[in-house]
Amino acid sequence: MTMSPISRGVAVTNVLQQPVNGGVHTSDKSVLVSANDGASFSSSTRRGIAEKKRLLNDGVIDRENTVTSLQIFIGAIMFLFGMVTVILHGVVMKSFTDKDPLGVLANNLEDNLRNMNQGRGMMSKKFDSKFDMKNNKRGHRGLPPKRQEPIHLDEIGEKSEEYWNLRKEYDKKFPPDDIHRLRNTMSRLRERNYTPIEGKFDCPDNPPKDYPHDYPIMDILDHWPPDDTAPRQKIFQSICVFDYITESFKAENYRKAEVPFVIRDDPAMMRAAERWADPNYLRKLLPESSRQRAEYSHNNHFMYWNKPKPHKKPVAFKEPTEYIKMSYPEWLKKANVTDDRLLGVDQDHWYFRLIACGSFQRCRPSGSEFMFDELPFFRPVESLYVVDPMHQMGVHCRFGMKGVIAENHFDASRNMIAVMGGERRYIISDPANCPNMYLYPKGHPSARHSEVDWSSVDQHKFPKFPSVRAHEIVLQAGDALYLPTNYFHYIISLGLNYQCNTRSGQVEEAFRPIRLCGFK
Secondary structure (H helix, E strand, C coil): CCCCHHHHHHHHHHHHCCCCECCECCCCCCCCCCHHHCCCCCCCHHHHHHHHHHHHHCCCCCHHHCCCHHHHHHHHHHHHHHHHHHHHHHHHHHHHCCCCHHHHHHHHHHHHHHHHHCCCHHHHHHHHHHHHHHHHHHCCCCCCCCCCCCCCHHHCCCCCHHHHHHHHHHHHHCCCCCHHHHHHHHHHHCCCCCEECCCCCCCCCCCCCCCCCCEEHHHHHHHCCCCCCCCCCEECCCCCEEEHHHHHHHHHHHHHCCCCEEEECCHHHHHHHHHHHCCCHHHHHCCCCCEEEEEEECCCEECCCCCCCHHHCCCCCCCCCEEEEEEHHHHHHHHCCCCHHHHCCCCCEEEEEEEECCCCCCCCCCCCCCHHHHCHHHCCCCCCCCCCHHHEEEEEEEEECCCCEEEEEECCCCEEEEEEECCEEEEEECHHHHHHCCECCCCCCCCCEECCCCCCCCCCCCCCHHHCEEEEEEECCCEEEEECCCCEEEEEECCCEEEEEEEECCCHHHHHHHHCCCCC
C-alpha cells in the first residue's frame, strides 16, 4: 500500500515516540527515575550518569532496559544530523525528480531508523553509500551508475492490446507447451552441423583448468576467411554447448566460473525462434510504420563508432558507417537477397537494430519494449541470462544480412547473446590478448575496437597480431552464448539472421589485462 507524504511523516513520528518516562524504560525490576532525580532529558549528563550507576549498584534498574541521558543525548544528535542530511537529500531529489520532498524525507527517516535499530546507525549507512559509489566507479567501468530504485516488473514489457492479440493468435497457432514439436522445429531451422576440428571434447560439470582451449588466430582465419560465408563442417570450436533441459546446472557452474559457453533449447527461446521463423510474424510485429535505427555501409564491414566532438575528432578519422532510420520491411527487402553476386564484400550492406530499454534508465525508448515479452528470459530478474539485474542495459537486437561483419571489439560487461534465426559465426578471444589486438585508444570514436582488418591482415603493420589466440563457434536458432566481461568477439553473418543480447554487470578481475591497453 502506498502511503501519502503526510501519512509517512506521521509514521516516522510514531516510530520516534518510544514508551519512556523521564528517559528510562520500566520493567518488573525497575523504578521510574523522575525529572527531579536528574535523569530527564534536560538534566546534566554527569548527574544522570551518577544516578544510573547508583541505581544499578543497588540492583534496582535492569541494565538491558536502561536508557541513559548520555545515550539519549547521542541519539538526539544523530537524529538531528540525519534530519539535516535527509532534508538536503529531499531538496536535491525535488530538483531532479518528481518526488515530493516530504515523501523523500519520510522514506529516508524510516531507512535511518531501521538501520539504527539494527545497531548500524547513520554513520554505517553513510559508509555503505560511499562503498556503493566506489563499487559503481571502480567495479563498473564504462557502465552507468547502478540503478538505486527497485525494479517494478509489472512496468516492463509491452502493454498494448494490439501486441497481445497478435501473441494470442500465434500462441494458438503454435501451442507453447509442445516441447517435442519445438525441438523438431529447431532441428529444421538448424541447416547444418558443425564439429570441432580436433574432434569431440569433454564438458564436465565444472570447467577444466585449461578451458577453453585456444588456437593461433591466423590458423582460424586461413582455414575459414571472414569474407567467405560458405560453411565449413569442421571449425576451431572449444567451448561447450549445454542442453537447457538436462544440463542447466553445468551452464550455471560455467557462468559462475566466468568462462564462455552456449546454452541451447531453452523452451522460451525455442518458442520465440519458432514465431520469428513464421514469414508473417515479424512483418506484423514490425510494420512499415515502425521505423527503427539501422546502419548502412558501402561494404560488408561494420565498426561501431560514436560521433566525436569537433575539437576531439582524430585527424584521419572517417565515419565507418552511416546511422539511418528504416522499417523492418525495407531492411528485409534489401537483406533477403539470394543472388550472391549482389552480396559481394564491396556491395552495400544494412544492419537493422531494435532497442528495448526495460529498467535501463539511460536509454531512449524506440517502441520495442515488446522484446521483454518476446524474450522473457531477458527480463531484469537474476538468472542464468541476467546476472546483475540492477546493471542490465536493456535488450539490443541486430538483424544481419549475409556477409555482414561486426569488427573485433570487447564490451565492458557480461554479455548474453541469443540467436533467434539464421547463423552467426563468432571468433572469441580472452581479454589477455589485448596487447596484440591493436585497439583504437580510449577517447577514439571507435575505442575498444581492433584496427586490424581481419579479412586481410597486414602483418607488417601489425606484427604482434599473429600472436593472438582464439577459438570460434557458430550460433544457430535457439542458441545463447555467454561472453564474460571484456571478452573479444568478431562476428560474421553467414546468412539472414536475428540476434538479440543483453548485458548485465561486470567482473573486476577482467579489467587487469585491459589496463595494459590503456583502458582503466
